[in-house]
Amino acid sequence: MTSLLEVRNVRKTYPRHGEPGRRVVLDDLSLSVAPGDVVCLIGSSGSGKSTLLRCLDLLEPIDDGVIELRGREISDPLVDPRVVRREIGMVFQAYNLFPHLSVLDNCTLAPRRVHGMPAAAAKDKARELLDRFGLGEHVDKHPDRLSGGQQQRVALVRALCTDPALLLLDEITAALDPELVGEVLDIVRSLADAGTTMVLATHEMGFAREVASHVCFLDGGRIVEEGPPAQVLGAPEQARTREFLRRVLPQG
Amino acid sequence: MSGPTTHWQPSERELARRRTRSRQRRHRVVVASIATVIALVVLGAALVLSPGWPRVRATFLDLHHAKESLPSIVDGFWLNVRMFLIAEPIILVAGLALALARQATSAWLVPVRGLAVLYTDVVRGIPTLLLVFLFVFGMPALGLAGIPNSIFFWATVALVVSYSAYVAEVLRSGIESVHPSQLASAEALALSRAQTMRHVVVPQAVRRVVPPLLNDFVSLQKDTALVASVGLFDALFAAADYGNFNFNFTPYVVAALFFIAMTVPLARLCDVLARRLARRERAGAL
Numbered sequence A: 001m002t003s004l005l006e007v008r009n010v011r012k013t014y015p016r017h018g019e020p021g022r023r024v025v026l027d028d029l030s031l032s033v034a035p036g037d038v039v040c041l042i043g044s045s046g047s048g049k050s051t052l053l054r055c056l057d058l059l060e061p062i063d064d065g066v067i068e069l070r071g072r073e074i075s076d077p078l079v080d081p082r083v084v085r086r087e088i089g090m091v092f093q094a095y096n097l098f099p100h101l102s103v104l105d106n107c108t109l110a111p112r113r114v115h116g117m118p119a120a121a122a123k124d125k126a127r128e129l130l131d132r133f134g135l136g137e138h139v140d141k142h143p144d145r146l147s148g149g150q151q152q153r154v155a156l157v158r159a160l161c162t163d164p165a166l167l168l169l170d171e172i173t174a175a176l177d178p179e180l181v182g183e184v185l186d187i188v189r190s191l192a193d194a195g196t197t198m199v200l201a202t203h204e205m206g207f208a209r210e211v212a213s214h215v216c217f218l219d220g221g222r223i224v225e226e227g228p229p230a231q232v233l234g235a236p237e238q239a240r241t242r243e244f245l246r247r248v249l250p251q252g
Numbered sequence B: 001m002s003g004p005t006t007h008w009q010p011s012e013r014e015l016a017r018r019r020t021r022s023r024q025r026r027h028r029v030v031v032a033s034i035a036t037v038i039a040l041v042v043l044g045a046a047l048v049l050s051p052g053w054p055r056v057r058a059t060f061l062d063l064h065h066a067k068e069s070l071p072s073i074v075d076g077f078w079l080n081v082r083m084f085l086i087a088e089p090i091i092l093v094a095g096l097a098l099a100l101a102r103q104a105t106s107a108w109l110v111p112v113r114g115l116a117v118l119y120t121d122v123v124r125g126i127p128t129l130l131l132v133f134l135f136v137f138g139m140p141a142l143g144l145a146g147i148p149n150s151i152f153f154w155a156t157v158a159l160v161v162s163y164s165a166y167v168a169e170v171l172r173s174g175i176e177s178v179h180p181s182q183l184a185s186a187e188a189l190a191l192s193r194a195q196t197m198r199h200v201v202v203p204q205a206v207r208r209v210v211p212p213l214l215n216d217f218v219s220l221q222k223d224t225a226l227v228a229s230v231g232l233f234d235a236l237f238a239a240a241d242y243g244n245f246n247f248n249f250t251p252y253v254v255a256a257l258f259f260i261a262m263t264v265p266l267a268r269l270c271d272v273l274a275r276r277l278a279r280r281e282r283a284g285a286l
């Protein structure tokens, strides 16, 4: 089995009342992502979805377990996180665009500085991606001039400009109006169709059902149930999954 | 972003609103003008009617002495300007280097970080005038070879040393005010620590601290007059020289006007630059 990303028995804790290790956020969590997979993480607020994604991008150290990318352990402290992150793109819930740079400069910063791409090539590539996602007219604007949906699309393009092998998306539609959610999800859908490997945390159950190849239900830092969307979302076996779905799905 | 709706005519109500608004605006202008005139008249009257006014006018505001002292004050002021123009860029660079040294995370740079903390703590604790004395009289005494011994050189060094510590603290507060989520997204893009500072953190930090930075610049422009105390012929020294000789203080007022004339345009320029940046980058959010 050739998986792109392999997570085995990961544990992550935060301190509580100043005592380290008291708040367990990820508990013995395992996950396997094959190339082309679209893995959706669902679960109630505080279940650890964002924390898992941050750990995968090595933005947080883990307390135990192993994370492997292409069979190489990246949770090893001797691994340079920057080398790993060159292959991973991450988009945050709150966009986190750089306010002092134009849309184009936001998108070309990493290709030029990290990947050593010549300025002209980086700009051409960013322009093409921005065009494709309907942002062509905003190339020279600064992010604060754009709507939330446009900013989030720019953030997606920024992550795509370095051709990442793996894309991590953390509730990228959570801060958006229902109308704007669609335009962002369209992009993710087209990426999924193009075979991009993604791990995404989402509250959009309909979307998860449609694009996911694999759905993981997180509760209390554990994957309680996982499998194809039809099974996890349609015929869940665990009581907690059923209860969660009953709360989030507007149905009788 | 569609064009204007065709054939739109402002409604009666809108026209009435506009009339009210312009009436309110006119009213404000009239009130502001009257208040300003009253304030000026009261201040002027208080000054002119005070018992000592004739003597003050003779000793501080004498046109003849102002003209007589002008050439030497202009010469002296040129020294202040030169000193400021030389010191300021060096202070900015040194201040930024100190601020960045305090943010360094590399293990190799731990001693540098400690030194930067020590430097700012010690230097900020010493009065600038005392630093000027220490450098101007102390350094040449060391007899270091190959370094100029002029008072101008060492006085400038003293100002650089003193102000770089203040500027470093201002820049550091700007750097620390950049939100951690900006660092996280720079990290996620695999930027190195140095690249993150250079392209993400410092540009945002500098924009935020322009007003306090300007405050330090203005302060520096004035503190170039401290060199009068070590015998450099600057604007203040020229004014004092003339005043002591002719028993008239008008030259001090002239020198003060020169300093004001230098600081006010700088303040306005910074305002304009800050506003232009804000317009471009913060359209929605302010």
Ligand SMILES: Nc1ncnc2c1ncn2[C@@H]1O[C@H](COP(=O)(O)OP(=O)(O)OP(=O)(O)O)[C@@H](O)[C@H]1O
Binding pocket: A014, A015, A023, A025, A043, A044, A045, A046, A047, A048, A049, A050, A051, A052, A171
């Ligand atoms: N830096 C931190 N320090 C301490 N506790 C934290 C920190 N970050 C997250 N936590 C805790 O970890 C738990 C999981 O948080 P996480 O952000 O991963 O949840 P989530 O599943 O993404 O929730 P949401 O759907 O609301 O985004 C929460 O209980 C949270 O309080």
Ligand SMILES: [Mg+2]
Binding pocket: A049, A050, A051, A170, A171, A201
């Ligand atoms: Mg979250």
